[in-house]
Amino acid sequence: ETGVTQTPRHLVMGMTNKKSLKCEQHLGHNAMYWYKQSAKKPLELMFVYSLEERVENNSVPSRFSPECPNSSHLFLHLHTLQPEDSALYLCASSQARGSTDTQYFGPGTRLTVL
């Protein structure tokens, strides 16, 4: 349960605020992911970092800005968000050996944009 951690667990912000979500993995993995989970929608992959390089950006608006300073840490910087961005943001990590690696999820950050 402590392999992938996320902070904060809950965040309420106004549309003009700037905040950051943090993810840390203690599993020795080399790939990290950000997902968005909204009610009644599938988990949506936002970004993928493999060996600290961004390898996927699934048409995510520029108000979301990821950062991966090393293989253990992943950030999601937020600015001028919209109310429809309210969701659970999940971080995950995997070994980065190939496409069939198991992804392990963090507990998520519940974001509310007012």
Place this chain on the structure above:
Amino acid sequence: GENVEQHPSTLSVQEGDSAVIKCTYSDSASNYFPWYKQELGKRPQLIIDIRSNVGEKKDQRIAVTLNKTAKHFSLHITETQPEDSAVYFCAATQEGSGYSTLTFGKGTMLLVSP
């Protein structure tokens, strides 16, 4: 890109009954199919997975079957218990170099009544 359809969206069973959740995928190149369980307020956790070179896999009360020709796979839970109540997600991979990109179904809310 990959598209994963999951049915049903909700499933109610009596304790001791069996539950079956079905998924279809569109990309014939997908070769890894994990299933995640997400309890209320918690992170998704891998419960079982199957690779395309295997037709069936079983782990105690949980089994997964894969039909590559028809591009569908299913989760079977036998002798359901109230603690099986959760949202279950199926997923399929798209090939990537050194990382996995999972496409998730919309989830099935399973409710097991005592």
